[in-house]
Amino acid sequence: MSKKKYCLGCGILLQNENITQEGYVTSLENNICQRCFRMKNYGEYQVVTKSNEEYIEILKTVGKTKNLVLHIVDLLNIDKDIHAIREYLPNKMILVLNKKDALPKSVKDEKIIEYIQSLDVTYEDIIVISANKNYNIDLLMKKIKKYKTSDKVYVVGHTNTGKSSLINRLIKDYSESENELTISPLPSTTLNTVTITLNKDLTLIDTPGLVDRGNIANYVDSSMLKKLIHKKEMKPKTFQIKKGQCLVIDNICRIDYQEGDRNSFTLYIPNGLKVRKMNASRQTIMKDLAKTTYEMKYREDLVINGLGWVKVVEKCTIDIYIDKDIETFTRKSLI
Ligand SMILES: Nc1nc2c(ncn2[C@@H]2O[C@H](COP(=O)(O)OP(=O)(O)OP(=O)(O)O)[C@@H](O)[C@H]2O)c(=O)[nH]1
Numbered sequence: 021m022s023k024k025k026y027c028l029g030c031g032i033l034l035q036n037e038n039i040t041q042e043g044y045v046t047s048l049e050n051n052i053c054q055r056c057f058r059m060k061n062y063g064e065y066q067v068v069t070k071s072n073e074e075y076i077e078i079l080k081t082v083g084k085t086k087n088l089v090l091h092i093v094d095l096l097n098i099d100k101d102i103h104a105i106r107e108y109l110p111n112k113m114i115l116v117l118n119k120k121d122a123l124p125k126s127v128k129d130e131k132i133i134e135y136i137q138s139l140d141v142t143y144e145d146i147i148v149i150s151a152n153k154n155y156n157i158d159l160l161m162k163k164i165k166k167y168k169t170s171d172k173v174y175v176v177g178h179t180n181t182g183k184s185s186l187i188n189r190l191i192k193d194y195s196e197s198e199n200e201l202t203i204s205p206l207p208s209t210t211l212n213t214v215t216i217t218l219n220k221d222l223t224l225i226d227t228p229g230l231v232d233r234g235n236i237a238n239y240v241d242s243s244m245l246k247k248l249i250h251k252k253e254m255k256p257k258t259f260q261i262k263k264g265q266c267l268v269i270d271n272i273c274r275i276d277y278q279e280g281d282r283n284s285f286t287l288y289i290p291n292g293l294k295v296r297k298m299n300a301s302r303q304t305i306m307k308d309l310a311k312t313t314y315e316m317k318y319r320e321d322l323v324i325n326g327l328g329w330v331k332v333v334e335k336c337t338i339d340i341y342i343d344k345d346i347e348t349f350t351r352k353s354l355i
């Protein structure tokens with residue numbers, strides 16, 4: 021019997037028997053599956069729905085090792101429950117806050133770290149990086165060397181936080197390897213653990229990531245998905261708003277200002293999305309959207325999972341109309 025072979029892009033077991041199943045290749049000579057091939061070469065994305073039970077099993081296995089773990093968090097989408105992953109892992113961990121390039125340049129790393137520390141997290145260290153723009157990668161490498169307990173280091177986090185992008189960056193900067201993991205704007209790109217040997221002292225293990233059902237990326241078509249990508253520094257949009265007015269973000273959601281004094285709303289969302297301010301009475305309710313009411317306190321963000329957030333300065337009451345599957349929540353202002 022031939023030896024099992026796994027996709028070098030996403031970790032799935034390769035097979036040449038069923039074209040509709042994950043891991044399909046026309047020939048077992050190939051090193052990457054057809055799905056990865058299409059994503060890498062044509063930017064054609066194919067959604068795969070993963071269950072979290074599988075990922076939790078992976079985390080438990082990681083938890084049994086004494087190896088260092090990098091917990092990758094997307095700064096544009098800080099997990100509502102940042103502690104969830106930590107609960108499975110007694111390991112030494114570094115919290116890696118990724119995608120700094122997309123935040124306004126005026127936001128200082130120290131401020132972000134202070135904010136995260138106020139959430140009562142316990143890590144050996146916290147670092148702000150950009151995998152795409154190569155920011156703080158050398159410093160991260162120093163920290164990895166400082167805290168690693170063996171040559172193996174695991175990379176975990178929610179889906180889409182940039183785990184594979186970070187590993188690709190480390191491959192480019194610190195190894196001779198030509199290997200490249202598959203990355204995409206869709207959640208669940210990586211399907212299984214993938215082991216990458218950077219050098220004789222360091223092997224990184226990529227993992228698929230915890231699925232966030234409430235993330236907008238699960239519910240939009242590929243043209244909108246492309247609009248949600250942050251290629252450059254975000255340009256926040258500020259609106260002065262009063263009772264009876266509303267903001268409409270593309271065809272995604274509508275936020276009504278129900279109660280409160282004159283206020284200022286700043287939107288931290290991808291640059292390509294259109295925002296219109298109008299009178300709520302003139303705007304018919306967008307079809308099939310669910311309404312949620314929030315009592316905003318002084319300086320809070322209304323977060324739309326996977327899209328961004330609205331910073332609200334004064335306390336007020338707002339209604340948001342959005343697809344019922346997309347999660348929204350409030351937090352104290354990040355910026
Ligand atoms: N702006 C910005 N985008 C990034 C950065 N790192 C990753 N991304 C983007 O984030 C998206 C997800 O990247 P991946 O590397 O596939 O994320 P992942 O955590 O491996 O995702 P899964 O395998 O699905 O769990 C892609 O669109 C990346 O281009 C970064 O430093 N800055």
Ligand SMILES: [Mg+2]
Binds near residue numbers: 202226
């Ligand atoms: Mg990945």
